[in-house]
Amino acid sequence: MVSFYDPDEGRKKKRVDREAARKRREKRREWAANLEGEHAISAAKEAALKQLDRQDRSRGELVSKLKERGFPLEAIEVAIDRLEEAGLVDDERYARMLVRTRFNERGLVGRALIEQLRKKQIPPAIIDAALEEVEHVSLEESAREIAARRARAMLGLEKQKQVRRLTSMLARKGYPLNVCYSVVNQVLQELNADGDE
Template sequence: MSGSAASAAPDSRPGRRGEAGHADPLASAREICLHQLAARPRSRAELAAVMRRRGVEEDVAERVLDRLVEVGLVDDEAFAAAFVSSARAGRGLGRRALAVELRRRGVEPEVSEAALASVEVEDEEETARALVARRLRAMGGLPEPVRVRRLVALLTRKGYPLDLVMRVVTEAVPATDGEDCDPDQLSG
């Protein structure tokens, strides 16, 4: 087969437009979604975005998504709850970062709020303390101000509120001169 003949052949990857085996747009859209869901759970908005990128007509995408919701393969409430649990345990994210991630994945605000309601203040503080303790073990040779600055930056990036960050870091890295941490000095 010549190079030009090979490039003119239809794309045979599942769910791609032009595939000879999927003349039915619903079957093609369903295949795209099932392939995405096989990799990891996804929100309805994530699946809609993938189908949009693949050129699936909006009405076809809506029909497929409605059916997947109906049979329980797509459930934004369950997705949000599982995501919150997993991201807290695996990545140590605080409530603010979790909310941002859920919003980025297209989860509706009220669904996000319900999932985030399961994160207790005590749980968030415990996770922050564990992150700080783990990171401190690798910072043994650094001067105290550098350790404090890096820990504050870590927890802030992970979405913890500043009052919690300051309390946890101050307790974990007590000031050598007896003074409390000054948040204004930590931004540099």
């Protein structure tokens, strides 16, 4: 016998599942809030380790996640301190890794990198130290590489559109506007010179 999908039943089931999930979260929060002493610390540490299993996180992110789950603040602080002592939570290492990967994979610099690190709740002093990772890199060279790659895909567009799209793309990646305009003009001139030959 064939079983057909009934949209009304499907919607009800999803609502029930969401409601059940919300109730489970509330129960977990109540349970976590009622923990005391070493039990609270070990439960907070276990929850933090589960977060770290999924991906590396900053101290601020872990504090936010554990507060959201209802753990007492004192237990959170002690648990994260223990993880820092074990070397599992290290904001400096995490910030440097983020700067390297965001620069190498996405071409982010300056403001865009700072914004990414702030979202990850990295302290300002550590942000400044982490940005030294890409200080030695020439903004013009990296912007030129990114713009040249993207410009090839825009060959059929009119020049104004190319300029607007390339400069806005570089600006979103954190490059200063003067660098954006000069690099885009150079790349488009080179591209047009190659196209004329």
